[in-house]
Amino acid sequence: MMQGPDIGKAIFEHTSDSRVVELPFGLGEWHLPTGWHLFGIDVSPTKHVVFMVVAATLVFVTMRIAGRQIERRHREGKAPHGFGAAIEAVVLFVRNDVAIANIGHGGENYAPYILTLFFFILYCNLFGLLPWGATATGNLAVTGALALTAFVTVEVTGLVALGPKGYLKTIVFVPPGITGIGAVLMALIMTPIEIIGKIVKPFALTLRLFANMTAGHFVILALLGLIFIFGSWLVAAATVAFVVFMMLLELLVAFLQAYIFALLTSVFIGMMRHAH
């Protein structure tokens, strides 16, 4: 077998974060500044930061354009139409069937958060599918930070909705009807379990999004790597067919994972609000 290129290294380089942004259409590379420090943390921007900012900007622009269009047509007394109607349909789906349906009564107040979560993750996911793009959501730090916002939201919700005493019960859990030494024993056993339960949820969110976004890229890159290993047109043809299929699957997964992240966050908020 001939000496092929190091496909594994290429895959890792492609999916990992970097200090260099490859500009499209042969415009070269953009070396990001380094050495930014804040509270002793290295906060130098990376490729994923750039793509997050671009995605966030695009989400905002999308919503502004759609909002303007919807407002204008509403003022003119016309039915929804075109781009505004498309965005409106998705926004309403996330708001009604994801946020309010799972959070329950009062879910409207969480809808902006869930909506932002959904669209931000969706745009980040989709950027990974573009040429020269990078998947910010294929980075554990990013998904972890997003899950952290979900964790904070859930816990603060619990504190506000259940009160300090009710919230404490979600940590130190004693089954009803048990008193005295049994209660203490149960609390001792259940408290670590409850705390683990709280931490596992954002942890699962983190890994699910990261793994789904990264795995698709791994598969696509590995398939493309076959072309360079075999160096055959026949393999290339078959591989490209597979890659197109995988790309379509990734497109589905991009939407699906944004939906799942938003859905699970809503479910966790709803569970916390109705815990007793």
Add this chain to the structure above:
Amino acid sequence: MPVVLLRLQEATGSGEGGFTPFSINTGLIFWTIVVFLVLLGLLWRFGWPAILKSVEDRERRIQQQLEEAERARVEAQRLLEEHRRMAATAKAEAQELIAKAKAVAEKERAALLAKAREEYDELLKRARKDIQEEREKAILALRREAVDLSIAAASKLLEAQLDTETNRRLVTEYLATLEQQR
């Protein structure tokens, strides 16, 4: 799980720029939170209300229109019912009126007939009475005439017979009887 991740990081740690797909960059956590919160704030203020307000307004308007339509339908139903009832009442009333008019006409006719008969009877009676009276009057007149004629005839007769000898004798005889009786 973190142990596995750490192993992976160790194994691939010598990538370009020190990043691997599994590395956790603390600075990136910071950036993610900053970008996300800025986006959340901007959308919360300028994004979602524009979309949701219009949609909610529209929902409300459609709901209102639906309710109005329902109200109008109920109203129309009620009006139709009322109209039907009124039509039925009017029909019944008309029927009743016709019947009443018929009855009145019948009564009137009967009354007129009775009156006519009465008048006729009256006239007849009066005519009879008049005839009777006239007859009696005629009879009376006739009788008087007859008496007058008789008297006249009798007087003529008496005139003719008074100075006769027989009569003279008769009176004398009568006078004689009167003398005897006394």
